[in-house]
Amino acid sequence: MTAAALRSSMVLGREQLSQFFRPYGEVGSGESSRLLPQTSQLVELPQSSDDDDDILLLGDADDPVAKHDPEEWCSTLCKPSAFSHCARHLAFLWNLLFLLLGLLTLGIGVWGLLDKGWLQGERLAPLGSDPMLLFVLAGLGASTVSLAGCLGALRSSVCLLRFFVGAVLAFVGLEVLGGLLLLVARQRLRDALQDALLLCLLRYQEEPDLRFLVDEVQHSLQCCGLSSYRDWESNPYFNCSSPGVQACSVPASCCLDPWQNGSITNDQCAFGVLHLGDMAAAGVVHLGGCVVQLGAWLRAQAGGIATGAAVLVLLEATGLLLALKVLADIAPGGTQG
Known part of the structure; x- marks a missing residue:
């Protein structure tokens, strides 16, 4: 090869190298027209922090179901246990029984007042002296509280269950107070x-x-x-x-x-x-x-009276525990209203 041919080949090689390392914008019109539309379509994505990436990766690694169906993942975690279902049904049946007993007591009291003519205004004596009024008040109170417990367990109502728990605690407190008065103030009684x-x-x-x-x-x-x-x-x-x-x-x-x-x-x-x-x-x-x-x-009847009072408190405590269990299941930590 002659010296002139060698120099021409070296010049051609330098031009090719300079074109290869030249920026895209400085390329010829044909290449620039093909590259500019592609670069204009690029969109800047928001940057996520490293902590968010770690949390997402950790959650996906722990529960593969979450990557496919988030609703299925939530239903799996929030599904109540068999004991929770049993407690809810027992609470409903328990309060339903006392609701029926309360309505029966209320019916007896109203029937007694109707039979005596109180509600038609035929009696002139004060209504407060009639013993049937005790049946009416007791039946009305028991049926109201039991109805709140039934609906609260059936509808998973936090408000009704809290009302039921408060009413039962008030009843238990009054019963304990009455027992203490019987022991302390026997002479006055x-x-x-x-x-x-x-x-x-x-x-x-x-x-x-x-x-x-x-x-x-x-x-x-x-x-x-x-x-x-x-x-x-x-x-x-x-x-x-x-x-x-x-x-x-x-x-x-x-x-x-x-x-x-x-x-x-x-x-x-x-x-x-x-x-x-x-x-x-x-x-x-x-x-x-x-x-x-x-x-x-x-x-002589003190033993029987004490036994009856203990049984009554035990029944109320059972209903109270069932209501608290249902309340804990539907409102963990008391965050729901």
């Missing part, structure tokens, strides 16, 4: 019981419910009056100064044998007994009062 019995004595003829209660107590405990049979002189109808036929008498439930022919009550068995002396009256009526007899009966 005995005086209050004596005042209540005196009121029953004075309104014996006016209130059929009180008359029925007094007759049952005197007949069952074989007693008469508060401290003795002569306490009936404070009644305006049995007082000896009364112009009626019951003057100087006591109720037939005070009689030793109030039955006539073994089946019919002899309402006149104690007529005029307050005219008699104690020796003669002892052959007709019971001389002892009912306060002492009623106190002895209550002391």
Whole structure:
């Protein structure tokens, strides 16, 4: 090869190298027209921090299901256990039972008031003195609280369940407070019981419910009056100064044998007994009062009363625990309202 040919080949090689390392924008018009549209389509993506990338990579590595279906991943984690389903159904059935009992008690109270004419305005005495009002109030309270527990467990309502829990805690607190009062203030309660019995004595003829209660107590405990049979002189109808036929008498439930022919009550068995002396009256009526007899009966029934109160508190505690379990399942940590 000659020297001239060698120099021309070297020049050509330098030109090719310079064109190869030249920037794209400085290339010929044909290449520039092909590259510029491609570069104009590039979009700058937002940069993510290293912490976000680590969290996303860690979550995807721990749960492969999340990469395919996030809803399926959430339903898998949030699915309640079998014990939670059982607690929810038990809470519903438990409160449904007490709802039915409360409605039954409420129905008995309303029926009693209707039967006596209270709700039609036919009775002139105050409604607060009727024992049937206790059935109405107890049934209304029990049915309201139980209904809240039923709907709260059925609808997974945090508000209703919290109301139910608060009401049950209030009931338990009142029961405990009543038990403590019975232990601490027994003498005051005995005086209050004596005042209540005196009121029953004075309104014996006016209130059929009180008359029925007094007759049952005197007949069952074989007693008469508060401290003795002569306490009936404070009644305006049995007082000896009364112009009626019951003057100087006591109720037939005070009689030793109030039955006539073994089946019919002899309402006149104690007529005029307050005219008699104690020796003669002892052959007709019971001389002892009912306060002492009623106190002895209550002391004898203390075990049964305590057992009944414990069973009631246990039932309320069971419903309370079930409601708390359902509440914890539907509102973890109490964050939901």
